[in-house]
Amino acid sequence: MAELVFFSGTMDSGKSTLALQTDYNYAARGRTGLVFTRHDRAGAARISSRLGLETGAREVDDSTDFWWVVEQERQRGRLVDYIVCDEAQFYSPAQVEQLARLVDEVEIDVFAFGITSDFRTRLFPGSARLIELADRTEILQVQALCWCGRRATHNARTVGGVMVVEGEQVVVGDTTAEAIVAYEVLCRRHHMRRMTAASARQRASAHESRLDLP
């Protein structure tokens, strides 16, 4: 039986790596797959992992109809066995429904990878629909850690080094601190207290200098 599986985790938890490995393993056994992504950091039509792997993929946009793409492949004599979808949080709910139909009606396995919630802790519409429709939702086993050492469960956005909780839902970026807009993974406690690694360090050094006062 084909399945719709949603592999989820925070940013930097190994989702793209697993997407690439999944495609590699299925292709190595002669199965025919399609690989999709949307808004990867490496640019359009790429899947990139921080482990250094990168590969070409089909870029999803608002007009992508997965049902139609699979039908076009069929007309070219290519029967699709599986679909890998990276950055699936950016897909529309309607696109997630097309994927579910492909599982049920064409017996295509769909492996979707994405973050569940945005920098405000709100579900992305695509992820919400995946959670609603998936046969299974798998939390990635590699633990991304908050600066305090707890498991990171939430994604924070920083602008100029300061954590923000308002702004556009979609801003492509990375967890490295150099960019103006960057991301950091945190545990819930520190997300709710708006405490990033930098603000925790500042707070600690302010506390130390107060102790130095006569």
Ligand SMILES: Nc1ncnc2c1ncn2[C@@H]1O[C@H](COP(=O)(O)OP(=O)(O)O)[C@@H](O)[C@H]1O
């Ligand atoms: N230099 C490195 N050596 C070993 N593992 C690394 C290195 N850089 C990144 N990683 C691993 O890669 C993971 C991020 O993988 P990636 O597929 O890019 O994540 P995601 O798609 O979830 O954002 C990190 O959690 C870490 O485990």
Ligand SMILES: Cc1cn([C@H]2C[C@H](O)[C@@H](COP(=O)(O)O)O2)c(=O)[nH]c1=O
């Ligand atoms: C939290 C959050 C993230 N994004 C963007 C930032 C990255 O480009 C991707 C996530 O990529 P990863 O492979 O999981 O690291 O999503 C965003 O646009 N809005 C957000 O709130």
